[in-house]
Amino acid sequence: MSSSELSTKHILGIKYLTKEDINLIFETADNFKEVINRPIKKVPSLRDVTVANLFFENSTRTRISFELAEKRLSADVVNFSASSSSVKKGETLLDTVNNILSMKVDMVVMRHPAPGAHAFLARHIDANIINAGDGTHEHPTQALLDAFSIREQLGDLSGKKIAIFGDILHSRVAMSNIFCLQKLGAKVRVCGPPTLIPKHIPQLGVEVSYDVKDTLEWCDVANILRIQLERQDIKYIPTLREYSKYYGIDKKLLDSLDSEVIIMHPGPINRGVEISSDVADSKQSIILQQVENGVAVRMAVLFLLAAKRST
Amino acid sequence: MLLVKNVHIIEPTSKYHGKKVDLLIKKGKIDRIKARIQSDKYNVYDAKGACMSIGWMDIGVQVGDPGLEHREDLESVAKAAMAGGFTAIACYPNTNPSIHSKSEVLYIKNNTSDSLVRFYPIGAASRNCKGEEMTEIYDMHESGAVAFSDGTKSIQNSGLMMRTLQYVKAFGGLVMNHPHDKQVGNSGQMHEGLTSVNLGMKGIPSLAEELMTQRDIYLAEYTESKLHVLNISTARATNLIKQAKSKGIQVTTSVPAINLALDDSLVESFQARYKVLPPLREKSDIKALKRGLKNGTIDCITSNHIPWDGDAKNLEYSRAEFGSIGLETVFAICNTHLKSVLSLEALIEKLSRNPREILGIPVPKIEEGAIANLTLFDPLEEWTFTKEAIYSKSKNTPFIGTTFTGKVLGLINQKQSWFRS
Numbered sequence: 001m002s003s004s005e006l007s008t009k010h011i012l013g014i015k016y017l018t019k020e021d022i023n024l025i026f027e028t029a030d031n032f033k034e035v036i037n038r039p040i041k042k043v044p045s046l047r048d049v050t051v052a053n054l055f056f057e058n059s060t061r062t063r064i065s066f067e068l069a070e071k072r073l074s075a076d077v078v079n080f081s082a083s084s085s086s087v088k089k090g091e092t093l094l095d096t097v098n099n100i101l102s103m104k105v106d107m108v109v110m111r112h113p114a115p116g117a118h119a120f121l122a123r124h125i126d127a128n129i130i131n132a133g134d135g136t137h138e139h140p141t142q143a144l145l146d147a148f149s150i151r152e153q154l155g156d157l158s159g160k161k162i163a164i165f166g167d168i169l170h171s172r173v174a175m176s177n178i179f180c181l182q183k184l185g186a187k188v189r190v191c192g193p194p195t196l197i198p199k200h201i202p203q204l205g206v207e208v209s210y211d212v213k214d215t216l217e218w219c220d221v222a223n224i225l226r227i228q229l230e231r232q233d234i235k236y237i238p239t240l241r242e243y244s245k246y247y248g249i250d251k252k253l254l255d256s257l258d259s260e261v262i263i264m265h266p267g268p269i270n271r272g273v274e275i276s277s278d279v280a281d282s283k284q285s286i287i288l289q290q291v292e293n294g295v296a297v298r299m300a301v302l303f304l305l306a307a308k309r310s311t
Numbered sequence: 312m313l314l315v316k317n318v319h320i321i322e323p324t325s326k327y328h329g330k331k332v333d334l335l336i337k338k339g340k341i342d343r344i345k346a347r348i349q350s351d352k353y354n355v356y357d358a359k360g361a362c363m364s365i366g367w368m369d370i371g372v373q374v375g376d377p378g379l380e381h382r383e384d385l386e387s388v389a390k391a392a393m394a395g396g397f398t399a400i401a402c403y404p405n406t407n408p409s410i411h412s413k414s415e416v417l418y419i420k421n422n423t424s425d426s427l428v429r430f431y432p433i434g435a436a437s438r439n440c441k442g443e444e445m446t447e448i449y450d451m452h453e454s455g456a457v458a459f460s461d462g463t464k465s466i467q468n469s470g471l472m473m474r475t476l477q478y479v480k481a482f483g484g485l486v487m488n489h490p491h492d493k494q495v496g497n498s499g500q501m502h503e504g505l506t507s508v509n510l511g512m513k514g515i516p517s518l519a520e521e522l523m524t525q526r527d528i529y530l531a532e533y534t535e536s537k538l539h540v541l542n543i544s545t546a547r548a549t550n551l552i553k554q555a556k557s558k559g560i561q562v563t564t565s566v567p568a569i570n571l572a573l574d575d576s577l578v579e580s581f582q583a584r585y586k587v588l589p590p591l592r593e594k595s596d597i598k599a600l601k602r603g604l605k606n607g608t609i610d611c612i613t614s615n616h617i618p619w620d621g622d623a624k625n626l627e628y629s630r631a632e633f634g635s636i637g638l639e640t641v642f643a644i645c646n647t648h649l650k651s652v653l654s655l656e657a658l659i660e661k662l663s664r665n666p667r668e669i670l671g672i673p674v675p676k677i678e679e680g681a682i683a684n685l686t687l688f689d690p691l692e693e694w695t696f697t698k699e700a701i702y703s704k705s706k707n708t709p710f711i712g713t714t715f716t717g718k719v720l721g722l723i724n725q726k727q728s729w730f731r732s
Contacts, residue, residue, distance in 0.1 A: 015509070092622075092626060093626070093627055094625070094626075112627070114627035114628065114629040114630055115500075115510055115511045115512050115581070115628065115629055116510065116512075116581030116627060116628045116629070117627040119580070119581040120581055120626070120627050120628065134511075135511060135629065136511035136512070136513070137510055137511030137512070138511065172511055175508075175509075175511050198507075198508045198514075199503065199516070200503065200504055200505050200507070200508045200514075201508055203504075203505045203508065204505070204508060204509070234497065
């Protein structure tokens with residue numbers, strides 16, 4: 001049984017959610033998934049609620065996914081994009097956001113390159129805040145939609161084996177996934193080059209492997225992350241060619257396994273680097289379902305926070 | 312003439328140690344010490360049984376003059392030092408311009424000559440503290456620089472560190488270096504450990520400190536020169552120094568007070584006031600540092616006073632600057648957190664005698680005829696540190712609102728006195 005209300009005012013990270021919160025979001029997302037497959041996809045739940053999408057870092061799919069979710073809930077939406085360079089020019093995050101809030105915004109969806117930027121903001125402003133990615137810290141709605149997609153395929157996640165491949169060190173998706181999957185009772189393993197795996201990650205109760213084939217044999221689901229070259233300030237791997245050769249996943253490798261593994265990827269894909277095209281487009285892949293579920297899950301999150309707001 | 316009545320002397324080398332006495336101060340000297348001195352013709356300060364020791368010294372202070380006066384000027388840092396009980400401070404060369412030639416050394420000395428607090432400039436080991444070109448060390452030494460260091464910057468270049476250690480031998484000088492290997496530290500934001508993984512924050516491995524500590528010990532051994540490992544924070548660095556001392560290598564070390572009180576789990580709040588360098592480490596490190604203080608491995612405690620204006624700190628954690636002010640809370644932190652570790656005498660030694668011996672500065676005495684260089688404090692008084700009471704120009708400290716046991720009441724030095732009202 002899940003409760004009918006979230007335990008928090010903000011979605012700053014999966015870390016700060018309870019298992020009940022996550023299940024409530026999933027049940028709500030089930031309903032919205034049905035809604036967005038109707039001919040008329042719009043519901044009035046967020047009428048008179050103004051949502052600001054503040055993206056201090058580039059994003060295409062997350063921004064569009066949030067915007068769609070907001071519009072299908074009939075919210076008023078404003079978009080703000082700033083590259084980190086224009087922020088460097090002088091105006092602080094607090095100034096920018098205070099300016100926007102002076103225009104009476106109820107909810108803020110923010111992506112920001114600094115870990116904890118949302119926690120900083122939450123101490124200063126009154127609106128509900130949804131973290132759409134803060135540096136290498138968390139990306140909670142991505143983890144929710146990933147777990148929601150796995151749940152759709154495998155049912156209850158308890159005891160399921162999920163492997164996360166790639167650049168764990170620079171990945172907020174990896175961190176949020178680990179927290180989310182563990183809260184739901186799944187077993188998590190990370191796999192990638194040793195330079196891209198945080199030394200202390202086993203302390204989170206996560207298994208570590210450097211062997212892609214062995215990990216694919218172990219897991220039910222393979223969540224393959226993008227190599228984030230833009231987050232690497234120094235060289236952690238020699239070349240993409242070598243990465244692809246030893247850590248990339250292709251059809252031949254998948255076919256050599258005894259069982260069929262579900263393939264996920266949070267996008268955008270570097271085809272031919274971490275994942276080959278024939279894997280990305282195979283029937284094992286649920287990459288496009290993830291995108292669809294993203295809208296439903298984000299609608300659920302927005303809806304539940306707005307409900308909390310009105311109580 | 313000033314008569315200080317009813318003080319409890321804490322100074323093991325003095326024959327008045329442990330005794331309750333009155334002191335008469337005349338022309339900057341201790342004129343008389345007696346169980347009771349008649350009071351009608353003097354200015355009287357009744358200490359009501361508080362403790363008095365020789366004046367304290369802090370060897371880890373950043374001043375903002377020249378160049379960074381909006382963060383701290385010479386007057387404000389002196390006030391903060393007084394409130395912290397320090398009659399002497401050695402200041403980092405990280406000003407703008409750096410204290411990297413005779414002119415800046417003399418600038419600091421000349422502009423503070425009438426202050427109650429004695430300023431001892433630390434000369435930069437390299438021009439602009441960039442770790443590249445050697446400075447005119449001999450000339451700075453002759454002008455009054457007490458040690459050579461790049462202060463808050465660690466000397467990354469092993470060759471430069473080696474030659475600096477060699478060069479200062481000509482006059483028996485001291486090289487201080489904060490151990491932080493930048494390549495291993497790799498733009499880390501906090502201690503690397505479970506908390507940093509949880510927060511997705513780039514970590515500074517303890518290794519960054521330990522590698523450079525070991526390097527510097529090897530270099531001190533090779534050059535047979537004097538090294539001070541400035542502001543350590545890890546268990547293993549403490550052990551490395553302990554071993555080096557037992558081998559007879561001329562090495563001393565210090566720890567910032569804040570690193571004895573707070574651990575890395577506090578960063579979970581993403582509050583930039585916990586962003587300091589060396590970073591807040593783990594509870595096990597704090598335990599080892601305390602052990603190091605107790606067994607004599609760690610010689611002294613610094614404030615590692617790094618003032619920042621509000622705008623440099625009221626930011627997303629990763630964009631905020633490293634450092635916190637500390638002068639005004641060193642004694643309060645230590646007296647509160649080291650109760651079971653150090654006796655009051657041992658703590659005061661680490662705050663007064665040891666820093667001076669490390670730098671080769673004369674240690675004040677408590678006897679008739681000696682220059683009056685004294686700190687008055689109450690180790691039992693409970694008080695709460697408030698923002699309004701901060702003397703420093705900057706307010707970047709995690710201790711606002713903290714209740715401590717032990718308070719500084721006043722000091723006497725350079726023919727002046729200051730008492731907390």
